[in-house]
Amino acid sequence: MDKNILQIEGLVTEFSTSEGKVTAVNNIDLNIKKGKIMGLVGESGCGKSVTSLSIMRLVPKPYGNISKGKILFKDKNLLDLNEEDMRKVRGNDISMIFQEPMTALNPVFTIGYQIGEVLELHLGLKGKENLNRCIGLLEKVGIPRPEKVVHEYPHQLSGGMRQRVMIAMALSCNPELLIADEPTTALDVTIQAQVLEIMKGLSKELNTAILLITHDLGVVAEMCHDVAVMYAGRIVEEGNVKDIFMNPMHYYTKGLMASRPNLVKKGERLKCIPGMVPSLHNMPKGCAFEPRCSNPMDICKEKMPELIEYENGHKVRCWAVEMEGNRNHGR
Amino acid sequence: MKQFIIRRLLIMIPVFIGISMIIFGLIHSTPGDPYITMLDPNITEADREAMLNSIGYYDPLPVKYIKWIERAIKGDLGYSIRYKEPVADVISRRIGNTLLLSVTALVLSVLIAVPLGIVSATKQYSVFDYVATILALIGLSIPAFFFALGLIKVLAFDLGIFPISGIETTGANYTGMKRVLDVLHHMALPIIVLTFVQTASLMRYTRSSMLEVIQQDYIRTAKAKGLSERVVIYKHALRNAMISIVTLISLSLGGLLSGAVLTETVFVWPGMGTLVYQAILNRDYPLVMAGTMLLALCVLFANLLADIMYAVVDPRIRYE
Amino acid sequence: MANNIANKSSNISKVQGEEGTSLWKIGAKRLIKNKLAVFGIVVLSILIILSVLAPVITPYDRDETNLTNTYQKPSKEHWLGTDELGRDVFTRLIYGGRVSLSVGLVSTSISVIIGVLLGAIGGYYGKVVDNIIMRIVDIFMCFPFFIMAITIAAILGPSIWNVMIISGILSWPSIARIVRAEVMTVKEREFVEASKALGLTPIEIIFRHILPNVLAVVIVYTTLGIASGILSEAGLSFLGLGVKQPQPSWGNMLSAAQNLRSLRLHWWLWVPPGLLVFITILSINFLGDGLRDALDPKLKH
Numbered sequence: 001m002d003k004n005i006l007q008i009e010g011l012v013t014e015f016s017t018s019e020g021k022v023t024a025v026n027n028i029d030l031n032i033k034k035g036k037i038m039g040l041v042g043e044s045g046c047g048k049s050v051t052s053l054s055i056m057r058l059v060p061k062p063y064g065n066i067s068k069g070k071i072l073f074k075d076k077n078l079l080d081l082n083e084e085d086m087r088k089v090r091g092n093d094i095s096m097i098f099q100e101p102m103t104a105l106n107p108v109f110t111i112g113y114q115i116g117e118v119l120e121l122h123l124g125l126k127g128k129e130n131l132n133r134c135i136g137l138l139e140k141v142g143i144p145r146p147e148k149v150v151h152e153y154p155h156q157l158s159g160g161m162r163q164r165v166m167i168a169m170a171l172s173c174n175p176e177l178l179i180a181d182e183p184t185t186a187l188d189v190t191i192q193a194q195v196l197e198i199m200k201g202l203s204k205e206l207n208t209a210i211l212l213i214t215h216d217l218g219v220v221a222e223m224c225h226d227v228a229v230m231y232a233g234r235i236v237e238e239g240n241v242k243d244i245f246m247n248p249m250h251y252y253t254k255g256l257m258a259s260r261p262n263l264v265k266k267g268e269r270l271k272c273i274p275g276m277v278p279s280l281h282n283m284p285k286g287c288a289f290e291p292r293c294s295n296p297m298d299i300c301k302e303k304m305p306e307l308i309e310y311e312n313g314h315k316v317r318c319w320a321v322e323m324e325g326n327r328n329h330g331r
Numbered sequence: 332m333k334q335f336i337i338r339r340l341l342i343m344i345p346v347f348i349g350i351s352m353i354i355f356g357l358i359h360s361t362p363g364d365p366y367i368t369m370l371d372p373n374i375t376e377a378d379r380e381a382m383l384n385s386i387g388y389y390d391p392l393p394v395k396y397i398k399w400i401e402r403a404i405k406g407d408l409g410y411s412i413r414y415k416e417p418v419a420d421v422i423s424r425r426i427g428n429t430l431l432l433s434v435t436a437l438v439l440s441v442l443i444a445v446p447l448g449i450v451s452a453t454k455q456y457s458v459f460d461y462v463a464t465i466l467a468l469i470g471l472s473i474p475a476f477f478f479a480l481g482l483i484k485v486l487a488f489d490l491g492i493f494p495i496s497g498i499e500t501t502g503a504n505y506t507g508m509k510r511v512l513d514v515l516h517h518m519a520l521p522i523i524v525l526t527f528v529q530t531a532s533l534m535r536y537t538r539s540s541m542l543e544v545i546q547q548d549y550i551r552t553a554k555a556k557g558l559s560e561r562v563v564i565y566k567h568a569l570r571n572a573m574i575s576i577v578t579l580i581s582l583s584l585g586g587l588l589s590g591a592v593l594t595e596t597v598f599v600w601p602g603m604g605t606l607v608y609q610a611i612l613n614r615d616y617p618l619v620m621a622g623t624m625l626l627a628l629c630v631l632f633a634n635l636l637a638d639i640m641y642a643v644v645d646p647r648i649r650y651e
Numbered sequence: 652m653a654n655n656i657a658n659k660s661s662n663i664s665k666v667q668g669e670e671g672t673s674l675w676k677i678g679a680k681r682l683i684k685n686k687l688a689v690f691g692i693v694v695l696s697i698l699i700i701l702s703v704l705a706p707v708i709t710p711y712d713r714d715e716t717n718l719t720n721t722y723q724k725p726s727k728e729h730w731l732g733t734d735e736l737g738r739d740v741f742t743r744l745i746y747g748g749r750v751s752l753s754v755g756l757v758s759t760s761i762s763v764i765i766g767v768l769l770g771a772i773g774g775y776y777g778k779v780v781d782n783i784i785m786r787i788v789d790i791f792m793c794f795p796f797f798i799m800a801i802t803i804a805a806i807l808g809p810s811i812w813n814v815m816i817i818s819g820i821l822s823w824p825s826i827a828r829i830v831r832a833e834v835m836t837v838k839e840r841e842f843v844e845a846s847k848a849l850g851l852t853p854i855e856i857i858f859r860h861i862l863p864n865v866l867a868v869v870i871v872y873t874t875l876g877i878a879s880g881i882l883s884e885a886g887l888s889f890l891g892l893g894v895k896q897p898q899p900s901w902g903n904m905l906s907a908a909q910n911l912r913s914l915r916l917h918w919w920l921w922v923p924p925g926l927l928v929f930i931t932i933l934s935i936n937f938l939g940d941g942l943r944d945a946l947d948p949k950l951k952h
Contacts, residue, residue, distance in 0.1 A: 058554055062456075083560075091557035098555075103548040108570045108646055118556050153646045169556070342789075349790040354802075361806050468940075472878070472933035474885050477925035480908045488915045495911075589795030593886050607798050608890070611805050619802065626795040634793070 004072075005176050005209045006032040006055070006094075011069035013047075013054045022280035024050040026233035028069070029307070032177065032226075035207040037200070039220040039241070041256070042230035043277055048213045051230070052179045055211070056096055057086050073177070092122040095170035099182040101162035105154035111138070112150035115169045122173045137168040141198050160191035164198065171202055178203070179211045184219065196223055217260055221245060226313075229253050232278055232288035235307060239314035249316040251293045287319065295320050332642065339638050343631055350627045355396050358620050399620070409617030413610065418621045421606070426625075428498060429595070429602035432518065433587040436525035441580055444530040448537025449572075453564055455542065463534065470531025476593040479524045483597070486520065493520050496599035521598045525591060529583065536579050540572040547571070574644045578637045585633030589626040678867075681945035688941025691934035698931060702748030711739040713746045714897045725919050732919040734907065743899035744923055750900035751928070754815050755880035761819025763826055763873050770830030771857050771865075775838060781831070788824040796821055800883060804892035811900070814893045818883040826872050833865035867946035874939040878932045885928050901928050 013025040025047045032038045040048050053059045054066050057078060071078040073094065078086065090096075098104040106114060115134045119125040125133055131150065138146035141164040154162055163183060170178055180199065184192040200223055203210050212223055220227055220241065228238040229252065237250040248254045255273035275292035284290060290300040299319050307317040316322075374382075383389060390398070402409070408418040451460045487495045494500065499513045544550065545568055553567040592604035599605065607622035609615075642648040682688050701708065717737030725732045731740035773784035800817050807813040837843065838861065846856050862869075881901075887893035888902025889909070896903060901924040908914040908921035 056555055058551060087557045087559060089557070090555055096555040098548060098552065100548055104552045106549040106553065106567050106571070108574070108644070109567075117558065121557055155647045166552075345786055346789045346793065349786065350793050353790065353794075354799075357799075357802055357806065361802075468933060468936055472936050473929045474882055474925065474932070476886065476889060477905065477929065480905075480914060480921060480925065484914055484918065585793075589798055592795075592797045592801070593889070596890065604798075608801055611798075611801050614805075623795065623798055623802065626798060627793045630793045630795060 003034045004031045005034045005074065006030075006211070007070075007072040008051075008055070009070040009072065011051070011054060011071065012067050013050050013059055013064060014067050015050075015064045017063070017281075019281055023283075024064075024233055024280060025054060028230075028233075028235055030228055030235065030238075032209050032211055034176070035203070035209055036225040037203060037210040037212055037223050039224035039227040040211060040213045040230060041215060041217065041220055041227060043215060045277055045280075046230045047233040048230055049181055052096065052181050052211065052213055055179060056090055056094065057081075058090075088122070091118050091170075091175075092173045093175055094177045094179065095173070095175045096179040096181065097163070097166040097170045097183050099185050101159050101166055101186060104166055105162055107154055110151055110153055111157070111165050115150075115165070115172055118169055118172045133172070134168075137172055138165070140171075140202070141165070141168045142194070143168070160187055160195060163187060163191075163195050167195070167198060167202070171206065171208065174206050175208060177209045177211065179213070181213045182215070183212070185214070185216070192219075199223070217245075217256060229256070232283065233280070234288065234304075234317065235315075236289065236317045237315065238307070240312070243312065243314045247314075249310070249314070249321045250289075250318045251295055251320070252289050255292075255294070287317075335642055335648075336635075336639060339635055343635065347628070347631060350631070351400065351624055352396065354623050354627065355399065355620060356392065358616055358623075359392055359395065361614060361616070403621070403624075408621040411610075411615055411618045413613045413615045413618065418617050421618060422603070422621060422625065425601055425603050425606045428600060429588060429591065429604065432521055432525065432595070432600065432602060433584070433591060435518070436522055436529055437580070437584060437587055439522065439526045440529035440533055443526070444533035445537050445576065447530075448534045449541055449564070449569065451534070451538045452541035452545065460538075464538070467531040467535045467538075470527050471535070473528075475524055475528050476597050478527065479520065479594055479597040482520050482523060493517075496597075498601055521591075521594055521600055524594050525587065529587065533576075533579065533583070537572065537576055540575045541568060544568045544571045574641065577640045577644050581633055581637035581640050583633075584636070585630035588629045588633075678942075678945040682941050685941040685944065687937040688945075691937035691941065694930060694934040695938065698748055698927070698934075699752065701745045702752060705742070705745040705749065708745060709739065709742040711742040713742055713899065714738065722917055731923050732917070734917075734920055735913075740904075740919055740923065743904060744901075744927065747899040747901045747904055747924060748927065750811060750894055750898060751881050751884055751902065751931070754811065754818070754884040754894075754900070755877040757815040758818035758822070758880035758883070759873055759876040761815065762821075762823040762876060763869065765819070766823035766826030767830050767862065767865075767869060769823070770827035771834050771862060773827070774831035774834030775853060775857055775861065777835075784827070785831075788827055791821065791824040794821065797883075797886060800887055801890065801892055804887055809887075809892050809895045811894045811898065814884050814887055815880075817887070818880050822876060822879060822883075826869070826876065829868055829872060830865055833868055834861050837861050837864045871939055871943045871946060874935055874942055878935040878939070881928060881931060881935075901925075 008028055008030040011025055011028045011030075012023060014021055014023050016022075028047075028051060030038075030040075030051070040051065042048050050059065050064070053064075055071055055078070057066070059066060066079060069079070073089065078089065081089070105111075112131060112134045115137060116125075116130045119130050119133055134150050135146045138149055143149050143161060143164050149157070149161075149165075154165070157165065163186075167183075178199075183199070184195050187195060196219060199210065199212075202208065210223075212219070214220060224241050226238070226240050227244045228235050229244070229250065230236065231252050237244065237248070237253045244253065245257070248257050252273070259272050273292055278284060278288055278291065284301070285304075286302050287293070287300040287305055290296050293300065297319055303319075305317050305319045305322055307315050308322055309315045310321070399409070406419065408422070410416070411418050411421050414421050447463055451463045454460050482493075483495055487493045494517050496517075498517050499505070499510065500517075503513065505513050545564075549571075550563060550568055553563045558567070588603065591602065592608055594600070595602045595604035596608055603622060603626065607619060607626070610618040610622060705713075715738060717733070720733055720737040721735055723729055723733040723737075729739050729741065731744060734740055734743070769784050769788075773781040799821055803817045803820075804813060807817070834857075843856060843860060846860050851860075884893055884900060885902035885905060888900050889906045891903075891906060891909075894900035894903050904924040905921050905928075907917070908925075913920050
């Protein structure tokens with residue numbers, strides 16, 4: 001069995017808003033294996049990004065707060081580290097790339113400065129050595145004329161190029177975990193494929209695990225070894241990519257699979273999941289997905305189902321599946 | 332960059348002509364004949380007419396304007412009616428005093444306001460932020476001259492710590508270090524007033540620019556790189572906030588030079604403000620014209636400076 | 652009128668989407684939550700009531716002189732003492748509020764009307780028209796405000812109307828700039844395209860569809876503009892170029908302090924009007940800040 005590089009146990013992240021406290025991430029467990037790519041899938045607002053910011057301990061203060069749980073990175077709880085030790089982890093052991101390459105780079109510093117800053121901070125590289133490493137990194141992520149780009153400013157590059165710069169920056173210290181928060185959502189389709197290819201290649205080459213946050217199941221199928229599906233702050237289904245795609249068990253996952261456009265034949269209507277994500281301010285008492293579920297039962301309204309493992313690490317949080325499973329057991 | 336400055340300078344030309352025409356037109360529509368007092372009352376009517384004719388008093392307004400511009404470009408700003416000497420001389424005696432006051436106040440306020448604004452923004456909603464914000468609002472709201480009057484009453488009259496007015500002790504004729512100290516002593520109150528008012532707006536501006544920048548994605552990136560809070564705030568955030576702060580500082584230079592009229596008047600500070608104000612009251616046309624134009628030019632160049640500074644600090648402008 | 656525009660704008664917002672249906676309601680709600688803004692509203696209301704009801708509140712006549720009773724210290728009879736002609740300072744202060752507040756209101760109205768019109772025209776039509784308007788704005792922006800005000804005041808002579816006109820004419824450019832920028836962004840939005848497609852004339856589009864959308868910004872700057880109107884009045888009248896005696900204004904009452912003897916000995920002559928100007932402007936700034944936070948959807952919370 002592969003060793004886990006990151007283990008999240010019972011993570012709860014809350015935000016205080018003008019209308020009271022909301023729980024954006026609710027009691028999440030998640031394991032990421034060394035060198036593997038884990039996909040975290042869900043609609044916007046389901047808590048994917050907050051999960052990733054929680055791992056980095058970058059939940060915006062003073063509104064956001066990690067109130068419970070453990071985040072074990074190589075068996076060491078990141079939540080116990082002091083700020084200074086945590087800084088040594090960020091950008092070095094765990095790094096992160098964001099959704100918007102247009103705004104994620106600082107407009108007033110050159111590319112070389114922004115990558116070099118990480119190299120100097122964590123690896124102590126200075127001067128010529130630093131510059132050469134920057135150029136090397138840019139070359140690695142497929143940027144043409146890196147020795148020129150290193151002296152340019154972000155606004156002189158296209159979106160795809162900027163995201164490559166972000167990847168170069170994130171991988172500059174050979175991190176063991178890369179968190180990629182919707183890294184290709186803002187890019188053109190053709191560029192998306194290139195950027196994903198680069199990430200996949202580098203992950204393999206450097207043995208870097210990736211937590212890939214996305215709402216695009218196509219990307220997941222392409223890239224990931226394991227998948228976790230999030231809904232309204234909770235994980236509703238988890239398993240390896242094959243199991244999830246071949247045998248989705250949760251009705252939400254089933255809905256997501258069915259609403260992929262490429263599955264629809266010409267002339268057919270696009271399928272969709274009716275209804276909207278519940279507001280974090282008034283969560284239903286029972287299963288958060290119940291109002292939109294195609295197979296709601298009485299108990300779903302009353303009680304939140306547990307996340308239960310069925311086979312080979314395939315876990316589901318659904319009453320219907322749980323009862324079905326029990327029946328099968330009884331037989 | 333050179334092209335950028337040239338383009339800006341070219342845009343300034345019509346604006347400058349517009350300003351000078353309006354000011355010239357305004358001043359020359361003031362009722363009354365200020366030259367009467369200049370002339371010897373014993374000369375004959377015919378001589379008087381001839382003299383007025385020779386100085387161009389009866390020329391139509393546009394001709395007068397063109398003549399004035401022609402002379403002004405050559406450095407001849409006319410002859411002050413009240414001081415009975417060239418306007419340029421009168422102004423050059425005063426402008427230094429105004430610069431002394433306004434530049435000192437600007438430097439001080441930048442030194443105070445920018446750090447205060449940064450701390451206030453990084454500690455938003457803290458007690459410090461609250462107090463600083465309220466103080467800034469007070470500074471924005473208090474009429475400078477009323478604040479000045481209050482200071483004179485309390486610190487000069489009641490406590491006798493500072494002199495009431497002027498730039499140096501009259502009749503003392505200090506020299507060297509003693510004179511410097513004397514001027515500093517006289518400067519203190521007007522500087523307090525101008526600095527306070529200037530600090531208020533600059534601090535508020537710094538705070539809001541920093542708050543805006545801190546929310547940006549690239550600040551999150553900087554934190555995700557593992558940079559310390561200090562580097563994130565003082566390098567990544569401040570460098571961006573500085574783009575607009577520097578612009579505001581350059582802009583307020585123009586405002587400070589001309590905006591100090593009331594403060595100068597209250598403290599009887601012999602600067603441009605009091606000079607032009609008294610010239611207006613005395614209908615000293617040539618002096619008013621030159622003084623007002625000069626102050627408008629200062630604003631114009633401060634605006635240009637702001638544009639240039641903006642382009643210097645923001646790489647996105649330079650390469651466009 | 653304002654109500655009307657607000658209604659229309661909410662209709663338009665409905666067309667644009669759900670974002671703005673209750674924008675004004677949300678704004679009002681946020682404003683009431685803002686303690687400083689509420690403080691501002693309360694203080695301003697008190698000041699307005701005081702100056703409107705001045706004849707009811709004070710037993711003295713505004714210009715009633717009493718040469719046997721000059722420079723009296725504050726007492727039970729004269730709450731804020733008497734001035735050099737034996738007039739009751741408190742009485743003149745609340746009457747002066749009428750002048751100062753109305754100068755602020757009228758001068759701002761002048762500058763808002765000019766500024767909004769020119770800004771909207773420039774922003775909507777662009778090109779040559781915009782260029783000309785913006786150059787005029789540049790010219791006005793370069794004027795040393797106070798010196799121009801003094802010059803014009805010297806030409807027109809001191810009077811309350813002239814103060815209003817001067818302050819109004821000199822302060823429209825900043826509003827014009829803001830409105831122009833807003834109009835230029837609003838112009839690109841779909842509902843304006845739709846209005847054009849429906850065959851509305853430019854004037855209809857500007858007045859019924861674009862201006863309501865820049866109203867929030869205009870309201871904020873109008874509020875703050877009133878403050879600078881009151882400040883200019885105070886400054887000009889202090890120098891004797893504003894409101895003429897015997898009509899009292901906070902500015903010309905402050906000019907008592909031009910007299911060094913009064914500055915030193917008779918604080919009740921100049922401190923109260925100065926404080927009132929200060930408190931008024933502070934309240935307006937509180938209110939303006941509150942309005943900006945409440946109405947500007949661009950500012951996050």
